[in-house]
Amino acid sequence: METSQRQLTPELFEPVGEDFKDYERIAGPSIGFWRDSWQRFKKNKASLIGLVVIIALIVTAYVAPLLVPYSPYAQDMTRGYLGTSAEHLMGTDKFGRDMFVRVWEGMRVSLYIALLAAFFDLVIGVPFGAVSGLLGGKVDGVMQRIIEVLNGIPNLVIAILVMLVLNPGIVTISVAIGIAGWTSMARIIRGRVMQLRDQEFTLAARSLGAGRRRILTKHLLPNSLGLIIITLMLTIPSAIFYEAVLSFIGLGIQVPKASLGSLINDGYQELRFHSYLLWFPAAVFSLLMLSFNLLADGLRDALDPRMRK
Protein backbone atom coordinates (compact mmCIF):
# COMPACT_ATOMS: atom_id res chain seq x y z
CA MET A 1 0.00 0.00 0.00
CA GLU A 2 1.34 3.31 -1.00
CA THR A 3 1.43 6.01 1.60
CA SER A 4 0.71 9.32 -0.01
CA GLN A 5 2.71 12.24 1.22
CA ARG A 6 0.36 14.79 2.71
CA GLN A 7 0.98 18.32 1.59
CA LEU A 8 1.44 20.64 4.55
CA THR A 9 0.35 24.08 3.53
CA PRO A 10 0.25 27.20 5.70
CA GLU A 11 -3.56 27.36 5.45
CA LEU A 12 -3.83 24.27 7.63
CA PHE A 13 -2.30 26.14 10.50
CA GLU A 14 -4.67 29.04 10.60
CA PRO A 15 -7.00 29.41 13.60
CA VAL A 16 -10.45 27.93 13.00
CA GLY A 17 -12.48 30.73 14.50
CA GLU A 18 -11.58 33.74 16.45
CA ASP A 19 -14.82 34.24 18.37
CA PHE A 20 -14.06 32.45 21.61
CA LYS A 21 -16.95 34.23 23.28
CA ASP A 22 -19.24 31.93 21.35
CA TYR A 23 -18.20 29.02 23.54
CA GLU A 24 -19.50 30.80 26.58
CA ARG A 25 -22.91 31.39 25.03
CA ILE A 26 -25.79 29.52 26.73
CA ALA A 27 -27.48 27.40 24.11
CA GLY A 28 -31.09 27.70 25.21
CA PRO A 29 -33.11 30.29 27.08
CA SER A 30 -32.81 29.87 30.84
CA ILE A 31 -35.59 27.79 32.31
CA GLY A 32 -37.02 28.61 35.72
CA PHE A 33 -38.25 26.13 38.28
CA TRP A 34 -41.90 26.31 37.19
CA ARG A 35 -41.18 26.12 33.45
CA ASP A 36 -38.94 23.15 34.13
CA SER A 37 -41.58 21.47 36.29
CA TRP A 38 -44.26 22.04 33.67
CA GLN A 39 -42.06 20.50 31.00
CA ARG A 40 -41.49 17.43 33.13
CA PHE A 41 -45.17 17.27 34.05
CA LYS A 42 -46.17 17.37 30.38
CA LYS A 43 -44.02 14.31 29.67
CA ASN A 44 -46.08 12.26 32.10
CA LYS A 45 -49.07 11.31 29.94
CA ALA A 46 -51.01 9.66 32.76
CA SER A 47 -51.06 12.77 34.96
CA LEU A 48 -51.89 14.97 32.00
CA ILE A 49 -54.91 12.75 31.37
CA GLY A 50 -55.73 12.99 35.08
CA LEU A 51 -55.70 16.79 34.89
CA VAL A 52 -57.90 16.82 31.78
CA VAL A 53 -60.40 14.38 33.33
CA ILE A 54 -60.61 16.45 36.54
CA ILE A 55 -61.34 19.61 34.54
CA ALA A 56 -63.92 17.71 32.48
CA LEU A 57 -65.57 16.36 35.66
CA ILE A 58 -65.71 19.83 37.23
CA VAL A 59 -67.27 21.34 34.12
CA THR A 60 -69.76 18.47 33.77
CA ALA A 61 -70.75 18.64 37.44
CA TYR A 62 -71.89 22.23 36.98
CA VAL A 63 -73.10 22.20 33.37
CA ALA A 64 -74.75 18.78 32.93
CA PRO A 65 -77.59 19.33 35.46
CA LEU A 66 -78.61 22.43 33.51
CA LEU A 67 -79.05 20.41 30.33
CA VAL A 68 -81.66 17.99 31.68
CA PRO A 69 -85.07 19.15 32.90
CA TYR A 70 -85.00 17.32 36.27
CA SER A 71 -84.45 18.40 39.84
CA PRO A 72 -82.25 16.17 42.01
CA TYR A 73 -84.99 16.10 44.67
CA ALA A 74 -88.25 15.93 42.70
CA GLN A 75 -89.91 12.57 43.40
CA ASP A 76 -92.26 10.83 41.02
CA MET A 77 -93.29 7.45 42.36
CA THR A 78 -94.83 6.41 39.03
CA ARG A 79 -91.43 6.68 37.37
CA GLY A 80 -89.30 4.66 39.79
CA TYR A 81 -86.54 2.24 38.66
CA LEU A 82 -86.74 3.31 35.04
CA GLY A 83 -83.33 2.01 34.02
CA THR A 84 -80.99 3.64 31.56
CA SER A 85 -82.66 5.41 28.64
CA ALA A 86 -82.18 8.46 26.44
CA GLU A 87 -84.56 10.32 28.74
CA HIS A 88 -82.78 9.33 31.97
CA LEU A 89 -79.13 8.72 31.08
CA MET A 90 -78.42 6.94 34.37
CA GLY A 91 -81.96 5.80 35.06
CA THR A 92 -84.12 6.76 38.03
CA ASP A 93 -84.03 5.60 41.64
CA LYS A 94 -86.72 4.15 43.90
CA PHE A 95 -88.50 7.49 44.18
CA GLY A 96 -88.27 8.29 40.48
CA ARG A 97 -85.51 10.84 40.94
CA ASP A 98 -83.22 11.24 37.94
CA MET A 99 -79.88 9.62 38.78
CA PHE A 100 -77.93 11.66 36.24
CA VAL A 101 -78.64 14.92 38.10
CA ARG A 102 -78.11 13.27 41.45
CA VAL A 103 -74.72 11.86 40.52
CA TRP A 104 -73.49 15.29 39.43
CA GLU A 105 -74.98 16.83 42.54
CA GLY A 106 -72.94 14.27 44.51
CA MET A 107 -69.87 15.14 42.49
CA ARG A 108 -70.31 18.80 43.48
CA VAL A 109 -70.25 17.72 47.13
CA SER A 110 -66.98 15.86 46.55
CA LEU A 111 -65.51 18.89 44.79
CA TYR A 112 -66.64 21.14 47.61
CA ILE A 113 -64.91 18.83 50.10
CA ALA A 114 -61.75 18.89 47.98
CA LEU A 115 -61.79 22.70 47.94
CA LEU A 116 -62.49 22.88 51.65
CA ALA A 117 -59.70 20.48 52.58
CA ALA A 118 -57.29 22.47 50.43
CA PHE A 119 -58.52 25.68 52.06
CA PHE A 120 -57.92 24.42 55.62
CA ASP A 121 -54.53 23.07 54.58
CA LEU A 122 -53.50 26.49 53.29
CA VAL A 123 -55.18 28.67 55.90
CA ILE A 124 -54.41 26.65 59.04
CA GLY A 125 -51.82 23.99 58.13
CA VAL A 126 -49.27 26.16 56.34
CA PRO A 127 -49.18 29.09 58.85
CA PHE A 128 -49.25 26.70 61.81
CA GLY A 129 -46.33 24.67 60.50
CA ALA A 130 -44.39 27.72 59.35
CA VAL A 131 -44.70 29.56 62.66
CA SER A 132 -43.89 26.41 64.61
CA GLY A 133 -40.80 25.74 62.53
CA LEU A 134 -39.57 29.33 62.40
CA LEU A 135 -39.93 30.19 66.07
CA GLY A 136 -38.78 26.83 67.44
CA GLY A 137 -38.17 26.39 71.15
CA LYS A 138 -41.08 26.40 73.58
CA VAL A 139 -43.65 27.68 71.07
CA ASP A 140 -42.73 24.84 68.75
CA GLY A 141 -43.00 22.35 71.61
CA VAL A 142 -46.51 23.44 72.53
CA MET A 143 -47.66 23.55 68.91
CA GLN A 144 -46.26 20.09 68.27
CA ARG A 145 -48.06 18.66 71.31
CA ILE A 146 -51.33 20.10 69.97
CA ILE A 147 -50.74 18.32 66.67
CA GLU A 148 -49.81 15.08 68.41
CA VAL A 149 -53.03 15.10 70.44
CA LEU A 150 -55.13 15.94 67.36
CA ASN A 151 -53.39 13.21 65.38
CA GLY A 152 -54.05 10.67 68.11
CA ILE A 153 -57.80 11.01 67.65
CA PRO A 154 -59.02 8.88 64.76
CA ASN A 155 -60.67 10.94 62.02
CA LEU A 156 -63.87 8.95 62.29
CA VAL A 157 -64.06 9.65 66.00
CA ILE A 158 -63.69 13.37 65.35
CA ALA A 159 -66.54 13.20 62.87
CA ILE A 160 -68.68 11.33 65.41
CA LEU A 161 -67.93 13.83 68.17
CA VAL A 162 -68.82 16.76 65.92
CA MET A 163 -71.93 14.92 64.84
CA LEU A 164 -73.06 14.46 68.42
CA VAL A 165 -73.12 18.26 68.75
CA LEU A 166 -74.27 19.28 65.30
CA ASN A 167 -76.54 17.26 63.06
CA PRO A 168 -75.03 15.00 60.43
CA GLY A 169 -74.58 16.80 57.14
CA ILE A 170 -72.16 18.79 55.12
CA VAL A 171 -71.46 21.26 57.96
CA THR A 172 -70.41 18.43 60.27
CA ILE A 173 -67.99 17.00 57.75
CA SER A 174 -66.59 20.46 57.08
CA VAL A 175 -66.00 21.08 60.79
CA ALA A 176 -64.39 17.65 61.19
CA ILE A 177 -62.00 18.34 58.32
CA GLY A 178 -61.28 21.78 59.77
CA ILE A 179 -60.37 20.31 63.16
CA ALA A 180 -57.81 17.77 62.09
CA GLY A 181 -57.48 17.67 58.31
CA TRP A 182 -54.56 20.10 58.22
CA THR A 183 -52.14 18.42 60.63
CA SER A 184 -50.06 16.56 58.05
CA MET A 185 -49.57 19.79 56.09
CA ALA A 186 -48.48 21.55 59.29
CA ARG A 187 -45.97 18.81 60.07
CA ILE A 188 -44.47 18.81 56.59
CA ILE A 189 -44.20 22.61 56.39
CA ARG A 190 -42.63 22.74 59.84
CA GLY A 191 -39.93 20.30 58.77
CA ARG A 192 -39.28 22.25 55.59
CA VAL A 193 -39.11 25.63 57.33
CA MET A 194 -36.73 24.26 59.99
CA GLN A 195 -34.50 22.98 57.23
CA LEU A 196 -34.58 26.25 55.24
CA ARG A 197 -34.21 28.71 58.10
CA ASP A 198 -30.61 27.59 58.74
CA GLN A 199 -29.51 27.95 55.14
CA GLU A 200 -27.26 30.69 53.83
CA PHE A 201 -29.89 32.61 51.88
CA THR A 202 -31.94 33.06 55.04
CA LEU A 203 -28.85 34.22 56.89
CA ALA A 204 -28.14 36.64 54.04
CA ALA A 205 -31.67 38.01 54.19
CA ARG A 206 -31.41 38.42 57.93
CA SER A 207 -28.07 40.21 57.77
CA LEU A 208 -29.57 42.58 55.21
CA GLY A 209 -32.12 43.49 57.86
CA ALA A 210 -35.17 41.45 56.86
CA GLY A 211 -37.58 40.74 59.68
CA ARG A 212 -39.11 37.36 60.51
CA ARG A 213 -42.31 38.12 58.63
CA ARG A 214 -40.42 39.12 55.48
CA ILE A 215 -38.13 36.09 55.65
CA LEU A 216 -41.15 33.84 56.01
CA THR A 217 -43.28 35.32 53.25
CA LYS A 218 -40.56 36.25 50.77
CA HIS A 219 -38.03 33.49 51.28
CA LEU A 220 -39.20 30.45 53.20
CA LEU A 221 -42.73 30.00 51.85
CA PRO A 222 -41.91 30.53 48.14
CA ASN A 223 -39.21 27.90 48.56
CA SER A 224 -41.75 25.48 50.04
CA LEU A 225 -44.36 26.03 47.33
CA GLY A 226 -43.60 22.80 45.47
CA LEU A 227 -43.91 20.82 48.67
CA ILE A 228 -47.15 22.60 49.57
CA ILE A 229 -48.68 21.63 46.22
CA ILE A 230 -47.55 18.01 46.59
CA THR A 231 -49.05 17.79 50.07
CA LEU A 232 -52.29 19.42 48.90
CA MET A 233 -52.61 16.81 46.19
CA LEU A 234 -52.33 14.08 48.80
CA THR A 235 -54.82 15.74 51.16
CA ILE A 236 -57.52 16.22 48.54
CA PRO A 237 -58.17 12.60 47.56
CA SER A 238 -58.10 11.45 51.16
CA ALA A 239 -60.62 14.16 52.14
CA ILE A 240 -62.91 13.16 49.28
CA PHE A 241 -62.60 9.55 50.40
CA TYR A 242 -63.31 10.49 54.02
CA GLU A 243 -66.56 12.22 53.10
CA ALA A 244 -67.62 9.28 50.94
CA VAL A 245 -66.98 6.80 53.75
CA LEU A 246 -68.97 8.90 56.22
CA SER A 247 -71.84 9.28 53.78
CA PHE A 248 -71.71 5.59 52.91
CA ILE A 249 -72.24 4.51 56.52
CA GLY A 250 -75.02 7.09 56.85
CA LEU A 251 -73.14 9.59 58.99
CA GLY A 252 -72.46 12.13 56.27
CA ILE A 253 -74.75 13.81 53.78
CA GLN A 254 -78.39 13.11 54.71
CA VAL A 255 -81.34 12.49 52.41
CA PRO A 256 -82.72 14.02 50.24
CA LYS A 257 -79.31 15.55 49.55
CA ALA A 258 -76.91 13.31 47.68
CA SER A 259 -73.20 12.70 47.76
CA LEU A 260 -71.35 10.05 45.79
CA GLY A 261 -70.85 8.08 49.02
CA SER A 262 -74.53 8.08 49.93
CA LEU A 263 -75.55 7.31 46.33
CA ILE A 264 -73.20 4.32 46.33
CA ASN A 265 -74.82 3.17 49.56
CA ASP A 266 -78.34 3.61 48.11
CA GLY A 267 -77.30 1.73 45.00
CA TYR A 268 -75.76 -0.98 47.10
CA GLN A 269 -79.11 -1.60 48.80
CA GLU A 270 -80.66 -2.23 45.38
CA LEU A 271 -77.71 -4.20 44.03
CA ARG A 272 -79.57 -7.38 43.34
CA PHE A 273 -82.18 -6.13 40.89
CA HIS A 274 -81.23 -2.57 39.98
CA SER A 275 -77.46 -2.75 39.96
CA TYR A 276 -77.12 0.28 37.64
CA LEU A 277 -77.97 2.41 40.69
CA LEU A 278 -74.61 1.33 42.13
CA TRP A 279 -72.46 1.19 39.00
CA PHE A 280 -72.93 4.79 37.87
CA PRO A 281 -72.02 6.63 41.10
CA ALA A 282 -69.29 4.04 41.83
CA ALA A 283 -67.74 4.52 38.39
CA VAL A 284 -67.85 8.32 38.60
CA PHE A 285 -66.37 8.27 42.09
CA SER A 286 -63.57 5.88 41.11
CA LEU A 287 -62.81 8.03 38.07
CA LEU A 288 -62.53 11.14 40.27
CA MET A 289 -60.23 9.40 42.75
CA LEU A 290 -58.15 7.90 39.95
CA SER A 291 -57.64 11.27 38.23
CA PHE A 292 -56.66 12.98 41.47
CA ASN A 293 -54.17 10.21 42.28
CA LEU A 294 -52.67 10.30 38.79
CA LEU A 295 -52.39 14.09 38.95
CA ALA A 296 -50.78 13.88 42.38
CA ASP A 297 -48.22 11.35 41.14
CA GLY A 298 -47.31 13.51 38.18
CA LEU A 299 -47.02 16.68 40.25
CA ARG A 300 -44.81 14.92 42.77
CA ASP A 301 -42.50 13.68 40.04
CA ALA A 302 -42.40 17.13 38.47
CA LEU A 303 -42.00 19.27 41.57
CA ASP A 304 -39.90 17.11 43.86
CA PRO A 305 -36.23 17.74 43.05
CA ARG A 306 -35.33 14.32 44.44
CA MET A 307 -37.42 12.64 41.74
CA ARG A 308 -35.34 14.24 38.97
CA LYS A 309 -33.44 11.84 36.80
Place this chain on the structure above:
Amino acid sequence: MLRYVARRLVIMFVTLFVIITVTFFISKALPGTPFADDKLTPQSREVLFAKYGLDQPLIVQYAKYMLQVAQGNLGDSFYFESRPVTQIILEQAPVSAFIGIQAVIMGLIPGLIFGVAAALRHNSVIDYTATAIAVAGISVPSFVLAPIMQYWIGFKWGLLPIAFFDSWAHSIMPSVALAVFVVAIVARYVRSEMLEVLGQDYVTLAKAKGLTYVAVVGRHVLRNSLIPLVTVLLPLVVGIVTGSIVIEQIFAIPGIGTLFVQSIQVNDYATILGTTIFYSTFFILAFLVQDILYAIIDPRIRVA
Protein backbone atom coordinates in the same frame (compact mmCIF):
# COMPACT_ATOMS: atom_id res chain seq x y z
CA MET B 1 -34.21 5.79 73.77
CA LEU B 2 -35.96 4.98 77.06
CA ARG B 3 -36.54 8.66 77.66
CA TYR B 4 -38.03 8.96 74.21
CA VAL B 5 -40.45 6.07 74.80
CA ALA B 6 -41.39 7.45 78.22
CA ARG B 7 -42.12 10.87 76.74
CA ARG B 8 -44.26 9.30 74.03
CA LEU B 9 -46.17 7.25 76.62
CA VAL B 10 -46.96 10.41 78.60
CA ILE B 11 -48.24 12.12 75.47
CA MET B 12 -50.30 9.03 74.71
CA PHE B 13 -52.04 9.17 78.07
CA VAL B 14 -52.66 12.91 77.77
CA THR B 15 -54.21 12.35 74.35
CA LEU B 16 -56.42 9.55 75.65
CA PHE B 17 -57.45 11.63 78.64
CA VAL B 18 -58.43 14.54 76.37
CA ILE B 19 -60.39 12.27 74.07
CA ILE B 20 -62.29 10.55 76.88
CA THR B 21 -63.07 13.84 78.61
CA VAL B 22 -64.28 15.54 75.45
CA THR B 23 -66.36 12.54 74.42
CA PHE B 24 -67.86 12.22 77.88
CA PHE B 25 -68.98 15.82 78.21
CA ILE B 26 -70.25 16.03 74.66
CA SER B 27 -72.41 12.96 75.14
CA LYS B 28 -73.75 14.44 78.39
CA ALA B 29 -74.45 17.83 76.86
CA LEU B 30 -76.81 16.30 74.32
CA PRO B 31 -80.48 17.20 74.53
CA GLY B 32 -82.79 14.43 75.75
CA THR B 33 -81.92 11.31 77.67
CA PRO B 34 -81.29 7.74 76.56
CA PHE B 35 -84.61 6.83 78.21
CA ALA B 36 -86.89 9.41 76.63
CA ASP B 37 -89.64 6.84 76.15
CA ASP B 38 -93.22 8.05 76.82
CA LYS B 39 -94.25 4.63 78.02
CA LEU B 40 -91.91 4.86 81.00
CA THR B 41 -93.52 6.05 84.23
CA PRO B 42 -91.62 8.67 86.26
CA GLN B 43 -90.89 5.97 88.83
CA SER B 44 -89.35 3.53 86.39
CA ARG B 45 -87.37 6.34 84.80
CA GLU B 46 -85.99 7.18 88.24
CA VAL B 47 -85.01 3.56 88.74
CA LEU B 48 -83.25 3.50 85.37
CA PHE B 49 -81.46 6.78 86.10
CA ALA B 50 -80.32 5.46 89.46
CA LYS B 51 -79.19 2.22 87.87
CA TYR B 52 -76.94 4.04 85.39
CA GLY B 53 -75.92 6.72 87.93
CA LEU B 54 -77.47 9.46 85.81
CA ASP B 55 -79.13 11.08 88.86
CA GLN B 56 -75.83 12.27 90.27
CA PRO B 57 -74.08 15.58 89.56
CA LEU B 58 -72.11 15.68 86.32
CA ILE B 59 -68.71 15.95 88.04
CA VAL B 60 -69.43 12.87 90.13
CA GLN B 61 -70.51 10.96 87.04
CA TYR B 62 -67.33 12.05 85.28
CA ALA B 63 -65.06 11.04 88.17
CA LYS B 64 -66.82 7.70 88.45
CA TYR B 65 -66.55 7.07 84.74
CA MET B 66 -62.85 7.92 84.69
CA LEU B 67 -62.20 5.57 87.62
CA GLN B 68 -64.13 2.83 85.86
CA VAL B 69 -62.23 3.36 82.61
CA ALA B 70 -58.93 3.23 84.46
CA GLN B 71 -59.98 -0.22 85.65
CA GLY B 72 -60.89 -1.29 82.13
CA ASN B 73 -64.64 -1.07 82.72
CA LEU B 74 -66.39 0.97 80.02
CA GLY B 75 -69.82 0.93 81.66
CA ASP B 76 -73.03 -0.81 80.65
CA SER B 77 -74.65 -0.44 77.27
CA PHE B 78 -77.99 1.39 77.19
CA TYR B 79 -79.12 -0.70 74.30
CA PHE B 80 -77.53 -4.09 73.77
CA GLU B 81 -79.37 -5.87 76.63
CA SER B 82 -77.53 -3.67 79.14
CA ARG B 83 -74.43 -5.77 78.78
CA PRO B 84 -71.05 -4.39 79.86
CA VAL B 85 -69.49 -2.51 76.93
CA THR B 86 -66.07 -4.04 77.64
CA GLN B 87 -67.58 -7.49 77.25
CA ILE B 88 -69.26 -6.65 73.95
CA ILE B 89 -66.03 -5.17 72.61
CA LEU B 90 -63.95 -8.15 73.70
CA GLU B 91 -66.44 -10.42 72.03
CA GLN B 92 -66.50 -8.57 68.70
CA ALA B 93 -62.90 -7.38 68.43
CA PRO B 94 -61.41 -10.79 67.52
CA VAL B 95 -63.68 -11.00 64.48
CA SER B 96 -62.45 -7.62 63.21
CA ALA B 97 -58.88 -8.51 64.10
CA PHE B 98 -59.07 -11.80 62.19
CA ILE B 99 -60.36 -10.17 59.02
CA GLY B 100 -57.92 -7.28 59.32
CA ILE B 101 -54.84 -9.42 59.92
CA GLN B 102 -55.82 -11.80 57.14
CA ALA B 103 -56.21 -8.79 54.83
CA VAL B 104 -52.74 -7.51 55.72
CA ILE B 105 -51.20 -10.92 54.99
CA MET B 106 -53.18 -11.24 51.74
CA GLY B 107 -52.07 -7.76 50.69
CA LEU B 108 -48.48 -7.72 51.89
CA ILE B 109 -47.22 -10.62 49.78
CA PRO B 110 -48.54 -9.51 46.35
CA GLY B 111 -47.66 -5.93 47.29
CA LEU B 112 -44.04 -6.88 47.93
CA ILE B 113 -43.84 -8.94 44.74
CA PHE B 114 -45.34 -6.16 42.60
CA GLY B 115 -43.16 -3.50 44.17
CA VAL B 116 -39.90 -5.45 43.85
CA ALA B 117 -40.67 -6.58 40.29
CA ALA B 118 -41.57 -3.04 39.23
CA ALA B 119 -38.37 -1.58 40.67
CA LEU B 120 -36.08 -4.26 39.22
CA ARG B 121 -37.66 -3.85 35.78
CA HIS B 122 -37.95 -0.07 35.96
CA ASN B 123 -39.81 1.53 33.01
CA SER B 124 -40.78 -1.83 31.55
CA VAL B 125 -44.21 -3.35 30.95
CA ILE B 126 -44.01 -4.99 34.39
CA ASP B 127 -43.32 -1.62 36.01
CA TYR B 128 -46.23 0.09 34.25
CA THR B 129 -48.62 -2.77 35.08
CA ALA B 130 -47.64 -2.77 38.74
CA THR B 131 -47.96 1.02 38.94
CA ALA B 132 -51.36 0.88 37.25
CA ILE B 133 -52.53 -1.77 39.72
CA ALA B 134 -51.26 0.33 42.62
CA VAL B 135 -53.01 3.51 41.47
CA ALA B 136 -56.22 1.61 40.73
CA GLY B 137 -56.07 -0.07 44.15
CA ILE B 138 -55.89 3.28 45.89
CA SER B 139 -58.53 4.87 43.69
CA VAL B 140 -61.25 2.23 43.76
CA PRO B 141 -62.57 2.31 47.32
CA SER B 142 -63.30 -0.90 49.21
CA PHE B 143 -66.99 0.00 49.42
CA VAL B 144 -67.15 -0.12 45.63
CA LEU B 145 -65.04 -3.23 45.33
CA ALA B 146 -66.98 -5.20 47.94
CA PRO B 147 -70.39 -4.89 46.22
CA ILE B 148 -68.77 -5.78 42.89
CA MET B 149 -67.39 -8.98 44.43
CA GLN B 150 -70.66 -9.73 46.14
CA TYR B 151 -72.55 -9.25 42.88
CA TRP B 152 -70.30 -11.36 40.65
CA ILE B 153 -68.50 -13.86 42.89
CA GLY B 154 -71.26 -14.27 45.44
CA PHE B 155 -74.52 -13.64 43.61
CA LYS B 156 -73.93 -14.40 39.91
CA TRP B 157 -71.40 -17.22 40.19
CA GLY B 158 -72.25 -18.40 43.70
CA LEU B 159 -68.63 -19.21 44.56
CA LEU B 160 -68.46 -17.70 48.02
CA PRO B 161 -71.01 -16.81 50.71
CA ILE B 162 -72.27 -13.23 50.27
CA ALA B 163 -72.59 -12.14 53.89
CA PHE B 164 -72.47 -13.04 57.59
CA PHE B 165 -69.63 -14.67 59.42
CA ASP B 166 -70.09 -18.38 59.96
CA SER B 167 -67.02 -20.01 58.46
CA TRP B 168 -63.62 -19.22 57.04
CA ALA B 169 -65.14 -19.00 53.55
CA HIS B 170 -67.17 -16.05 54.82
CA SER B 171 -64.02 -14.15 55.67
CA ILE B 172 -62.42 -14.40 52.23
CA MET B 173 -64.32 -11.68 50.37
CA PRO B 174 -64.16 -9.10 53.20
CA SER B 175 -60.43 -9.70 53.59
CA VAL B 176 -59.78 -9.45 49.87
CA ALA B 177 -61.79 -6.22 49.67
CA LEU B 178 -59.57 -4.75 52.38
CA ALA B 179 -56.38 -6.28 51.00
CA VAL B 180 -56.51 -4.49 47.64
CA PHE B 181 -55.70 -1.25 49.40
CA VAL B 182 -52.77 -2.92 51.19
CA VAL B 183 -51.39 -4.27 47.90
CA ALA B 184 -51.53 -0.78 46.41
CA ILE B 185 -49.87 1.01 49.34
CA VAL B 186 -47.12 -1.58 49.81
CA ALA B 187 -46.34 -1.97 46.08
CA ARG B 188 -46.09 1.78 45.64
CA TYR B 189 -43.88 2.23 48.64
CA VAL B 190 -41.54 -0.69 47.97
CA ARG B 191 -41.12 0.39 44.36
CA SER B 192 -40.05 3.97 45.11
CA GLU B 193 -37.89 2.91 48.03
CA MET B 194 -36.11 0.26 45.97
CA LEU B 195 -35.53 2.63 43.08
CA GLU B 196 -33.82 5.00 45.45
CA VAL B 197 -31.62 2.27 46.94
CA LEU B 198 -30.75 0.93 43.47
CA GLY B 199 -29.24 4.30 42.64
CA GLN B 200 -26.99 4.37 45.71
CA ASP B 201 -23.22 4.18 45.44
CA TYR B 202 -22.93 1.08 47.57
CA VAL B 203 -25.08 -0.83 45.09
CA THR B 204 -22.77 0.25 42.27
CA LEU B 205 -19.85 -0.86 44.40
CA ALA B 206 -21.45 -4.23 45.09
CA LYS B 207 -21.95 -4.73 41.35
CA ALA B 208 -18.44 -3.49 40.59
CA LYS B 209 -16.76 -5.90 42.94
CA GLY B 210 -18.38 -8.72 41.03
CA LEU B 211 -21.25 -9.88 43.24
CA THR B 212 -23.92 -11.88 41.46
CA TYR B 213 -27.23 -10.23 40.65
CA VAL B 214 -28.98 -12.30 43.29
CA ALA B 215 -26.47 -11.29 45.96
CA VAL B 216 -26.68 -7.59 45.07
CA VAL B 217 -30.46 -7.55 45.13
CA GLY B 218 -30.93 -9.92 48.05
CA ARG B 219 -28.20 -8.78 50.37
CA HIS B 220 -27.96 -5.08 49.64
CA VAL B 221 -30.99 -3.69 47.84
CA LEU B 222 -33.84 -5.65 49.41
CA ARG B 223 -32.57 -5.40 52.94
CA ASN B 224 -32.07 -1.67 52.80
CA SER B 225 -35.32 -0.88 51.07
CA LEU B 226 -37.58 -3.10 53.17
CA ILE B 227 -36.52 -1.82 56.59
CA PRO B 228 -38.24 1.57 56.13
CA LEU B 229 -41.45 -0.33 55.40
CA VAL B 230 -42.47 0.41 59.00
CA THR B 231 -43.43 3.90 57.87
CA VAL B 232 -46.41 2.46 56.02
CA LEU B 233 -47.56 0.63 59.13
CA LEU B 234 -49.68 3.50 60.35
CA PRO B 235 -51.42 4.34 57.07
CA LEU B 236 -52.11 0.62 56.74
CA VAL B 237 -53.66 0.33 60.18
CA VAL B 238 -55.73 3.47 59.64
CA GLY B 239 -56.82 2.23 56.22
CA ILE B 240 -57.74 -1.23 57.43
CA VAL B 241 -59.70 0.06 60.43
CA THR B 242 -61.56 2.72 58.46
CA GLY B 243 -62.15 0.22 55.69
CA SER B 244 -63.35 -2.43 58.09
CA ILE B 245 -66.09 -0.15 59.43
CA VAL B 246 -67.53 -0.05 55.93
CA ILE B 247 -66.69 -3.62 54.98
CA GLU B 248 -68.31 -5.01 58.12
CA GLN B 249 -71.49 -3.13 57.24
CA ILE B 250 -71.49 -4.53 53.72
CA PHE B 251 -70.82 -8.14 54.70
CA ALA B 252 -72.90 -8.02 57.90
CA ILE B 253 -69.95 -9.07 60.04
CA PRO B 254 -70.35 -8.78 63.80
CA GLY B 255 -67.14 -6.82 64.45
CA ILE B 256 -66.19 -3.59 66.16
CA GLY B 257 -67.06 -1.50 63.11
CA THR B 258 -70.62 -2.78 63.08
CA LEU B 259 -70.91 -2.17 66.82
CA PHE B 260 -69.64 1.38 66.38
CA VAL B 261 -72.06 2.31 63.59
CA GLN B 262 -75.00 0.60 65.34
CA SER B 263 -74.37 2.35 68.64
CA ILE B 264 -74.33 5.71 66.85
CA GLN B 265 -77.56 4.93 65.06
CA VAL B 266 -79.38 4.07 68.31
CA ASN B 267 -77.71 6.82 70.41
CA ASP B 268 -76.23 4.32 72.85
CA TYR B 269 -73.81 6.72 74.54
CA ALA B 270 -72.04 4.16 76.70
CA THR B 271 -71.17 2.07 73.67
CA ILE B 272 -70.21 5.12 71.56
CA LEU B 273 -67.86 6.22 74.36
CA GLY B 274 -66.50 2.71 74.74
CA THR B 275 -65.80 2.08 71.06
CA THR B 276 -64.34 5.58 70.71
CA ILE B 277 -61.92 4.88 73.53
CA PHE B 278 -61.11 1.49 72.06
CA TYR B 279 -60.39 2.91 68.60
CA SER B 280 -58.38 5.82 69.99
CA THR B 281 -56.22 3.56 72.13
CA PHE B 282 -55.64 1.29 69.19
CA PHE B 283 -54.65 4.16 66.88
CA ILE B 284 -52.40 5.78 69.44
CA LEU B 285 -50.68 2.47 70.14
CA ALA B 286 -50.11 1.97 66.41
CA PHE B 287 -48.66 5.49 66.29
CA LEU B 288 -46.38 4.70 69.21
CA VAL B 289 -45.15 1.39 67.79
CA GLN B 290 -44.41 3.04 64.46
CA ASP B 291 -42.50 5.93 66.03
CA ILE B 292 -40.48 3.62 68.28
CA LEU B 293 -39.60 1.32 65.38
CA TYR B 294 -38.65 4.37 63.40
CA ALA B 295 -36.49 5.72 66.17
CA ILE B 296 -34.68 2.38 66.36
CA ILE B 297 -34.01 2.47 62.63
CA ASP B 298 -33.17 6.15 62.33
CA PRO B 299 -31.41 7.54 65.42
CA ARG B 300 -31.80 11.11 64.14
CA ILE B 301 -35.51 11.02 64.95
CA ARG B 302 -34.93 10.69 68.68
CA VAL B 303 -33.27 14.08 68.94
CA ALA B 304 -36.15 15.95 67.38
